[in-house]
Amino acid sequence: MNENRDANDYKTQVMNLIKKRSPHYLISLDLKLTLFASSLLSYRRETLSKPFPTFLIENDEKQYDLTNDCLQSIPKLCDINESTKMPYLSWRLLHWILNHSSVELELTDCDETINNILGDSQSIRRFKPNYIFKVMSKPKEAFVRDKQLYGSFFAFHGSRLENFHSIIYNGLINCLNKRDLFGSGTYLSSKIDVAVEFSPFGLCFNRSLFGHKLSCVALCEVIKSPKIVDQSNSSLPNSYYVITNDDHIRVSYILVYSLRFVELYRNFITKIDYKLGLSHY
Structure with missing residues (x-):
């Protein structure tokens, strides 16, 4: 897997989600991000974090520490631009949260x-x-x-x-x-x-x-x-x-x-x- 290429792919998709939307829509995206992050703070996170990104599950175990590390590298949504740098998994997690379209x-x-x-x-x-x-x-x-x-x-x-x-x-x-x-x-x-x-x-x-x-x-x-x-x-x-x-x-x-x-x-x-x-x- 070429993580640099994949990170750029997810970065492009995240930028497209952010740049093409109104400020009102971006506030809605931020609420999704905020609520997911909050669910991980609970002692009941196994239940409350559903849905959870499958790419952060290994051997049927949710990788909470890794997920929190990914979240910590995400800046404010309004600060994200073309020069923003994040690890591959952080871009992928952010894309998953923002693009989860069932709701x-x-x-x-x-x-x-x-x-x-x-x-x-x-x-x-x-x-x-x-x-x-x-x-x-x-x-x-x-x-x-x-x-x-x-x-x-x-x-x-x-x-x-x-x-x-x-x-x-x-x-x-x-x-x-x-x-x-x-x-x-x-x-x-x-x-x-x-x-x-x-x-x-x-x-x-x-x-x-x-x-x-x-x-x-x-x-x-x-x-x-x-x-x-x-x-x-x-x-x-x-x-x-x-x-x-x-x-x-x-x-x-x-x-x-x-x-x-x-x-x-x-x-x-x-x-x-x-x-x-x-x-x-």
């Missing part, structure tokens, strides 16, 4: 999304996120079918940052949920302030455009099945839902809270314009 993240207008999906809620205004990303993925056939039968509604799910790589690619999985105060299932709430309590700020990729600490909340579309209606007579708090059928939850949006939002956006747009010659809107 795309699309930055949306916060106010517009809040108005269209959630309406004029006082709690959402009080806990307004810095960013909202739409999760672009193909819904399961069972979800589409049951939505036509029962209808749907939106609810929030709070979780640690390290869980969100798995959440965006695999959805919310009942068996991975550690909460059982009101029985087994995936816990959601109609109130964002409840979800935020379960979404502490966590450390992420140290060269993320979002800064070093993020908090994420999933906004999910939920099937209004008969079991949901029955919960109104249970001991559950009014704002809680416990969903036992994974097919009845679809992660629709990721709400992102950054500790350095204002500084990020100003510096990010300036760097993108200067280094890549992109126009923004």
Whole structure:
């Protein structure tokens, strides 16, 4: 294998992904990178890092140390240009993260999304996120079918940052949920302030455009099945839902809270314009 040639091939593909996109799209790519890096920090990384790049698996063992070394050599996405030098595996890992197309993240207008999906809620205004990303993925056939039968509604799910790589690619999985105060299932709430309590700020990729600490909340579309209606007579708090059928939850949006939002956006747009010659809107 000619690693110099292969590194240049992956570098070219990464540059094409970055240069041809708007700054808004590049922020979406950075979130993918950030969430993958965060999943590796967890003691549950074996589960939370799925999907994981197969070229960093040897003898059925994920090479976590090597993967972290690769991540450490990746600069900020807005700093990558033709003169950037990285090892072959770092270029390949970055290409894998950015080009993993089974799920795309699309930055949306916060106010517009809040108005269209959630309406004029006082709690959402009080806990307004810095960013909202739409999760672009193909819904399961069972979800589409049951939505036509029962209808749907939106609810929030709070979780640690390290869980969100798995959440965006695999959805919310009942068996991975550690909460059982009101029985087994995936816990959601109609109130964002409840979800935020379960979404502490966590450390992420140290060269993320979002800064070093993020908090994420999933906004999910939920099937209004008969079991949901029955919960109104249970001991559950009014704002809680416990969903036992994974097919009845679809992660629709990721709400992102950054500790350095204002500084990020100003510096990010300036760097993108200067280094890549992109126009923004």
